[in-house]
Amino acid sequence: MGITVKTLQLTNFEELASTVKGASSEVIQLDPGRVSGFISNLTIDGLPVNVGSFSVGVRTRGVLSPDQTTIGMLTSTDGRVVHWSRDMAVGDVLVTPPGVEYGGRYFGGASVLTISLSNSGIRSFFAQEPRLCDLESWKKIHLRGVPDSSFIPRLLDILRQPMTMHSGLTDDAIAFWRRAIIEMMTLPVVRNAAAETLGPLASALKIVREVEDYVDRNSLKPIHISEVCNSLKVSRRSLHRAFLETFGMGPVTFLRRKRLCSVHTTLLEADPRLTTIADVAMQFGFINLGRFAGDYREMFGEYPSHTLGEELRKTGSIHYSSLSHVRMIKKLV
Structure with missing residues (x-):
């Protein structure tokens, strides 16, 4: 049990393909401008957590995970965002099942947060909720966010705790932060919000x-x-x-x-x-x-x-910075 954090400072659009660690993604830059931003890939007691922020509009498509369900939340945006033919607002959640292709268009810079859960992880976490243990409930779901302006700042505050203090956390504390992040990210699903079908696009x-x-x-x-x-x-x-x-x-x-x-x-x-x-x-x-x-x-x-x-x-093929990830996460609020 433990926490690992790696932060990549973006210098080009190609690096955005690693926003979700292990994804097989294609990213195309569609809007002019030099890319800036960052990607932080975390593991909290085995839970993959990915935080990304980028400055230009892009097209993304691919498979986020062959064997895990990916829950993604839009935490900020400079323009329109479309996924699964639906417009997404800040706080909205997109659930992408294992092996299912996703496609999105960002009309400007944005910030996103994702976690990935295995089938056994879903069943374990929601053991007392039979409806959510049914994996059919997690297929192609686009859910409106929680109507609370303080929700995302609170979520990012929860995320910052293990990032700033991970070297001194006990196993019990790490398990607590892991559960807190999953609970916040899946709250729209737990609320039993209706899944939206494909729209006119x-x-x-x-x-x-x-x-x-x-x-x-x-x-x-x-x-x-x-x-x-x-x-x-x-x-x-x-x-x-x-x-x-x-x-x-x-x-x-x-x-x-x-x-x-x-x-x-x-x-x-x-x-x-x-x-x-x-x-x-x-x-x-x-x-x-x-x-x-x-x-x-x-x-x-x-x-x-x-x-x-x-x-x-470059001095190396991968330019990670372990010193700046906390400062960058703060920019998402």
Whole structure:
């Protein structure tokens, strides 16, 4: 029994994929700006707790856990947030079952908090509540948050206790904080709030997912919008409406920014001695290198040459800070 804490200070959008430790996620930066923020991955008596805060709008999708139920709460946001085709407000909870794909769009920076529970953990914690021991109750649930403005500050206060004092806590104290965090995070579920079904964005999300899957299958080549329409048998008008409703931007803009993200990831992982920016840019369909450089800098707040040389400037492949995680958690309140 114990507590471990690791905090990563964000320098790029790719690092957001580790917001939930062990997740298989894809993150695409959709709004311009240099990424800042942090991710704290905690383990409290075996309970995975993840806290993240980021500064730009992104698209996220993937599987959070193959064998655990993930309960996520939106703790702050600078703009609209959409998950499971539903708008989320601060304090709302999203329950993602094991192995189930999630998809979200953040229209600006946000802060999130997640915990993960195994099936046996759910049954053990809610042993006296038969309805909640039924795992069917935990499938695809989007729940409105507790209507209390002090709820999130109290939750984050509870979380800060084991982070600031974990070296001196007894096993009993650690077990207490673990139970307190689970109870707060699952309160909307315990209150028996009705699960919400897919909203009017469902058909738009279906089109968007088909496009994303098509692009992923052809990740080694640039994709033109006409190719997407022909391959998926969807009109330009329907495609544009689906992306506008889902992401707040048209498919051409989305695909261009996705290609910019692919360039960023490639440059970040490349050896500067063996890679040229022009070759990478053209590989992903950017022919006008002058315009590409301007768009890239507007998107990520740095020139491609800076990204390409970043790895050589780092002292290690992972840049964790154990000194700043408490200060960063305080920013979420």
